Amino acid sequence: MSSNSDTQTDADRVHIFDTTLRDGEQSPGISLNAGEKVEIAQQLAKLGVDVIEAGFPIASPGDFEAVQKIAREVEGPTICGLARAQKGDIESAWNAIRESERPRIHTFISTSDIHIQHQMRNTRDDVKAGARAAVAHARSYCDDVEFSPMDATRADVEFTAEVCAIAVEEGATVVNIPDTVGYTTPAEYARYFEDLYRHAPSLHGVELSVHCHDDLGLAVANSYAGVLAGARQVECAINGIGERAGNCSLEEIAMLIKVRHDAHGLSTGINTRELARASRLVSRLTGYVVQPNKAVVGRNAFAHESGIHQDGVLKERATFEIMDATEVGLDSNQLVLGKHSGRHALRDALEQLGFSVDGAALNQAFKRFKQIADKKKQVTALDLEAIVSDEMRERAQSHELAGFDVEAGTDREPLARVRVRMPDGREQSGKASGDGPVDSIFGAIQAATGVEAELREYHVAAVTGGDDALGEVTVILRDADRSASGQGVATDILEASARAYVRALSNLVDGAGIRRSESGSPESAEMAGP
Numbered sequence: 349m350s351s352n353s354d355t356q357t358d359a360d361r362v363h364i365f366d367t368t369l370r371d372g373e374q375s376p377g378i379s380l381n382a383g384e385k386v387e388i389a390q391q392l393a394k395l396g397v398d399v400i401e402a403g404f405p406i407a408s409p410g411d412f413e414a415v416q417k418i419a420r421e422v423e424g425p426t427i428c429g430l431a432r433a434q435k436g437d438i439e440s441a442w443n444a445i446r447e448s449e450r451p452r453i454h455t456f457i458s459t460s461d462i463h464i465q466h467q468m469r470n471t472r473d474d475v476k477a478g479a480r481a482a483v484a485h486a487r488s489y490c491d492d493v494e495f496s497p498m499d500a501t502r503a504d505v506e507f508t509a510e511v512c513a514i515a516v517e518e519g520a521t522v523v524n525i526p527d528t529v530g531y532t533t534p535a536e537y538a539r540y541f542e543d544l545y546r547h548a549p550s551l552h553g554v555e556l557s558v559h560c561h562d563d564l565g566l567a568v569a570n571s572y573a574g575v576l577a578g579a580r581q582v583e584c585a586i587n588g589i590g591e592r593a594g595n596c597s598l599e600e601i602a603m604l605i606k607v608r609h610d611a612h613g614l615s616t617g618i619n620t621r622e623l624a625r626a627s628r629l630v631s632r633l634t635g636y637v638v639q640p641n642k643a644v645v646g647r648n649a650f651a652h653e654s655g656i657h658q659d660g661v662l663k664e665r666a667t668f669e670i671m672d673a674t675e676v677g678l679d680s681n682q683l684v685l686g687k688h689s690g691r692h693a694l695r696d697a698l699e700q701l702g703f704s705v706d707g708a709a710l711n712q713a714f715k716r717f718k719q720i721a722d723k724k725k726q727v728t729a730l731d732l733e734a735i736v737s738d739e740m741r742e743r744a745q746s747h748e749l750a751g752f753d754v755e756a757g758t759d760r761e762p763l764a765r766v767r768v769r770m771p772d773g774r775e776q777s778g779k780a781s782g783d784g785p786v787d788s789i790f791g792a793i794q795a796a797t798g799v800e801a802e803l804r805e806y807h808v809a810a811v812t813g814g815d816d817a818l819g820e821v822t823v824i825l826r827d828a829d830r831s832a833s834g835q836g837v838a839t840d841i842l843e844a845s846a847r848a849y850v851r852a853l854s855n856l857v858d859g860a861g862i863r864r865s866e867s868g869s870p871e872s873a874e875m876a877g878p
């Protein structure tokens with residue numbers, strides 16, 4: 349039902365441009381450090397995306413460093429850096445991506461009158477000159493240059509076509525048509541592409557791209573309409589994260605293209621079996637929980653509740669299912685280890701999950717596995733993935749939780765004592781009382797480390813179902829102008845909370861948190877104009 353034909357040609361191939369680490373990372377409250385961004389980028393490469401938009405290098409030194417690290421370390425996809433139509437931005441983007449095997453500069457400038465008059469406060473002529481100079485400058489560094497007329501769908505199509513034709517003349521290889529505020533509709537967006545091709549025939553010589561926001565819940569539908577109208581690149585993000593209501597969801601558009609191959613004859617290079625893992629990783633690192641009924645990757649996306657549906661699926665899957673959980677990697681929970689499983693079984697299971705762990709890392713993972721297996725009846729693939737990710741993160745942290753205990757009862761204020769291993773290897777302890785055990789632990793960690801920060805967010809989620817599920821905690825901390833997140837996994841929520849807090853604090857102290865300022869956001873950064 350969802351297989352692609354063997355007669356696929358290049359013209360039928362839709363390129364997937366992932367912007368989880370750029371537009372997605374602009375979602376409120378998300379602050380990934382460079383190591384976490386590389387971890388996501390490696391998973392995106394495994395997933396088979398064609399392009400990774402790794403960040404907006406001019407926005408902050410942290411953004412620059414993360415993009416550069418991805419360009420150096422991640423093999424396979426094109427690595428793209430975003431730049432306003434300004435010299436400094438383009439230079440910064442180029443310096444960040446230049447070591448990639450396949451670098452791309454993505455430069456943008458608005459073509460809508462509303463942005464030109466009120467945001468940039470200049471004229472259409474300035475926009476044409478800015479686009480020309482930006483693309484020419486980017487092409488002087490890089491053979492692959494993408495141009496976006498921002499807010500295109502609210503702009504005069506003839507003027508946008510004129511600006512796009514200038515970009516093509518200056519050597520743009522991809523022209524992206526953003527629905528920046530999620531305003532268009534599928535029919536209107538398709539017509540917009542037809543009009544663009546009519547007014548600027550040179551667009552037939554480059555790849556057109558769609559970039560749709562989800563403000564009216566139409567991001568996937570609009571992207572699909574753009575593809576049917578001739579675009580061959582879709583800009584999207586894992587779990588649909590992004591500015592405001594988010595971007596087109598990568599997993600949804602990838603499965604739409606795969607499952608409905610019969611309707612359009614198109615395909616992508618996505619290894620769909622990696623979708624669920626990518627979704628979990630992004631959710632875990634950003635703290636953005638995936639709703640249970642989310643299409644394709646939600647916990648209930650393949651669950652049948654009604655008796656009629658269950659009966660039908662038992663008789664013949666196709667009665668109520670249009671895709672299989674295995675196709676998107678949601679079946680990995682079937683892999684189970686028990687309390688008596690040994691080191692070899694653990695290593696084999698981890699290998700099946702795509703982790704190659706040996707030596708000290710395997711010993712440490714085995715130690716954690718045994719601790720968890722003592723408390724849980726069965727350790728599933730999802731548990732293993734959570735433990736290994738947790739251990740990998742532990743090794744990258746400057747501060748480490750060395751131990752804690754909490755005295756609590758109904759008739760007394762809880763008292764927490766913690767020990768934290770500091771960056772120089774010394775252990776420091778602290779104690780504190782608070783409103784509850786978690787609050788006391790957080791206070792004790794502050795006392796031990798001497799670092800004070802405001803707790804912005806605290807989430808608890810269960811890794812799997814059942815009353816013995818592993819708990820996964822996400823903490824977001826903030827100091828004067830920086831925010832940083834940390835995650836922790838354990839069977840005990842207090843331990844998971846303590847781990848998550850120490851990690852967030854580590855990220856904050858190490859300066860890994862991303863500075864948030866108005867000019868850090870591309871949508872507002874363009875105010876200065878080209």
Ligand code: KIV
Pocket residue numbers: 371456496498499526527528529559561870
């Ligand atoms: O939504 C938008 O217009 C963007 C551009 C920078 C492409 O994100």
Ligand code: ZN
Pocket residue numbers: 371526528559561591
């Ligand atoms: Zn966007």
